[in-house]
Amino acid sequence: MALSEKKRALIEKIGVHFEFKGMQPLFGRILGLMLVHERAEVTFDEIVEELNVSKSAVSNALTFLQATGKVAYHTKPGDRKRYFHLPMKDFTSDMEKELMEIVKFEEVLEEVLVERGETNADFNCSLKEFLNFIKFIKMEIPVLIEKYKQQKGS
Amino acid sequence: MALSEKKRALIEKIGVHFEFKGMQPLFGRILGLMLVHERAEVTFDEIVEELNVSKSAVSNALTFLQATGKVAYHTKPGDRKRYFHLPMKDFTSDMEKELMEIVKFEEVLEEVLVERGETNADFNCSLKEFLNFIKFIKMEIPVLIEKYKQQKGS
């Protein structure tokens, strides 16, 4: 299955996307390959061949991606290969985690506020406002996601 | 102004937080210093001394942090120094940008869907569902932030 030029370009684009999120380049490209691949699943060797990388790199990448829940695999009867794929079932909770990661800063800011003296009332006030805002977002994100699930179900 | 041990620890913690977001360690520690500092503003030299880093490192960091809008400075009459600080006014739009960054993936996924054939209806369907979800979140985030502003104003 030779990939089209367009698909190859997309894999690179997806790779860059995940690289921006702190992942190693190859890790993101593997996710990209799974996304654009017709079967939406790839074997170890297919990754090696399509992306032109070493087996060691693929092995490390798959170990990491599986450990972090980004990738899973299934097997087929009478076939020794593993078929790696994206676990698409629960993307909502994935997204929720990502969104909540941003508001994690709340905890640190709370500590900052405790540690700060009273000499700079203006700044302390801004900080408190910011904290209120973060807390608001933190509370509303799960509500938002629940709202989506409701709407979808109806 | 000698910083307390607790504040120093907090600076490191904040540094790690921003390092996780892809920033250089020092960049995050400078933001941390500004957060815990009583005056909530620091001079170039104060950064050098409190964080025990070179002037070049501080210069580079401040250039970057100002370019990306994370840091600003003001001056004082009869004082040549710049007083660097966090621009706390518009943290809501900062947060909005961060949240919207996550849903940027929508654009790439849309391209993926266009490029995929019809052979894997199941996967394509999951992809479409995921896209719907991302679009929903993308639409609702600005609404959420507006809601906060309303509530605060009243």
Add this chain to the structure above:
DNA sequence: ATTTTGGTTCTGTAATTACAGAATTAAAAA
């Protein structure tokens, strides 16, 4: 006019990252 202050820019480097390649292993096939 020269020195000092506040900061920048350039050059080098230790440490880390992101792999490649070879050796290795474990299970299944021949």
Add this chain to the structure above:
DNA sequence: TTTTTAATTCTGTAATTACAGAACCAAAAT
């Protein structure tokens, strides 16, 4: 039993990152 397949693990390395240090520069103070 030997060989093949599917993957892992270990070792090395090119490239990049995150700084330090020194030289430099411009404006203000002396």
